[in-house]
Amino acid sequence: MIEASHLTRQFGRTTAVSNVSFDIGSNEVVGLLGPNGAGKTTIMRMLSGYLEPTTGVVRVNGQDLGQNAYALQRQLGYLPENLPVYPDMMVADYLDYVATIKGIAPSERMRAVKEALHATYIQDRALDVIGQLSRGMKQRVGVAQAILGRPRLLILDEPTNGLDPRQTEQMRQLITQLARRATIIISTHILQEVEAVCDRVLILRNGQLAIDRQMSELRSCGELLLRTDNTVADLETQLARMPQIAAVRKLEGSAEAGEYCLSLREGSDPDTAAGNIAACVNQAGARLFMLDRQSRHLDDIFNEVVDRED
Numbered sequence: 001m002i003e004a005s006h007l008t009r010q011f012g013r014t015t016a017v018s019n020v021s022f023d024i025g026s027n028e029v030v031g032l033l034g035p036n037g038a039g040k041t042t043i044m045r046m047l048s049g050y051l052e053p054t055t056g057v058v059r060v061n062g063q064d065l066g067q068n069a070y071a072l073q074r075q076l077g078y079l080p081e082n083l084p085v086y087p088d089m090m091v092a093d094y095l096d097y098v099a100t101i102k103g104i105a106p107s108e109r110m111r112a113v114k115e116a117l118h119a120t121y122i123q124d125r126a127l128d129v130i131g132q133l134s135r136g137m138k139q140r141v142g143v144a145q146a147i148l149g150r151p152r153l154l155i156l157d158e159p160t161n162g163l164d165p166r167q168t169e170q171m172r173q174l175i176t177q178l179a180r181r182a183t184i185i186i187s188t189h190i191l192q193e194v195e196a197v198c199d200r201v202l203i204l205r206n207g208q209l210a211i212d213r214q215m216s217e218l219r220s221c222g223e224l225l226l227r228t229d230n231t232v233a234d235l236e237t238q239l240a241r242m243p244q245i246a247a248v249r250k251l252e253g254s255a256e257a258g259e260y261c262l263s264l265r266e267g268s269d270p271d272t273a274a275g276n277i278a279a280c281v282n283q284a285g286a287r288l289f290m291l292d293r294q295s296r297h298l299d300d301i302f303n304e305v306v307d308r309e310d
């Protein structure tokens with residue numbers, strides 16, 4: 001759907017983005033993460049065609065964005081970090097204006113505006129003047145303009161910026177709904193948001209791409225937590241002998257139940273290992289209370305990547 005090929009962007013002597021490449025397929029929801037100044041906004045501006053790369057190419061559905069910027073921009077929805085505001089316009093008029101720029105047919109415009117107002121829960125603010133809206137409401141207007149005309153590609157720079165917890169949850173739900181029919185690239189500092197909605201994560205550091213991985217792969221730590229009863233004395237030894245298990249660590253349990261952290265050998269399939277562990281526990285004569293695949297938090301992964309020595 002969208003391909004970034006060797007993107008570099010200089011601002012004078014500052015290299016904001018350096019040789020970044022990735023390819024995002026249809027209906028993927030991708031989180032673009034990184035500390036302040038890592039280059040997220042610069043990448044998003046290049047992906048949406050509002051900033052030219054110094055070198056490198058962005059392709060949308062195989063077409064060079066630099067060569068076809070106007071036509072391709074009409075097919076995508078972009079929420080910039082700082083939305084250009086038209087403080088004197090009414091919300092509905094502003095959305096109608098954006099719909100016109102996007103080339104939505106006059107007969108379709110009213111329906112498209114209503115749909116965007118409804119999706120962002122601002123239908124009762126349609127006649128409000130933008131300059132008089134709260135920060136969070138303005139942000140919703142920004143998202144409404146981005147989703148006008150149901151674009152197949154959405155680029156959202158900090159979509160929940162300025163939203164309260166309830167609005168943030170609504171925005172998450174909206175993004176999940178939009179993901180059913182669009183490819184979405186989101187930049188945010190709220191990692192729980194990424195864990196909740198993204199399939200894939202790109203982490204930037206100093207303008208370079210440090211990580212490009214599927215969320216499930218990134219969060220998997222190759223450990224299973226086992227809870228059983230304490231009836232079999234040598235259960236730990238039996239588990240340790242299993243070919244898929246690299247190490248068994250006994251955790252604090254109670255008199256009735258024992259807990260073990262089981263580290264899998266590299267390359268072991270966690271589902272197959274879980275089936276074999278359950279069978280092992282059963283055959284040993286113990287009762288299985290819980291077998292749970294452990295996962296790492298994105299916060300820890302993010303900090304590791306950002307703190308990593310060059």
Ligand SMILES: Nc1ncnc2c1ncn2[C@@H]1O[C@H](COP(=O)(O)OP(=O)(O)OP(=O)(O)O)[C@@H](O)[C@H]1O
Nearest residue numbers: 011014015016034035036037038039040041042043
């Ligand atoms: N128009 C500009 N002129 C000069 N330098 C710029 C410009 N835009 C960005 N930069 C620089 O490029 C680098 C990357 O900035 P960018 O805004 O892309 O980072 P970011 O990851 O989005 O940061 P944040 O999380 O703070 O929004 C920074 O060093 C920034 O100062």
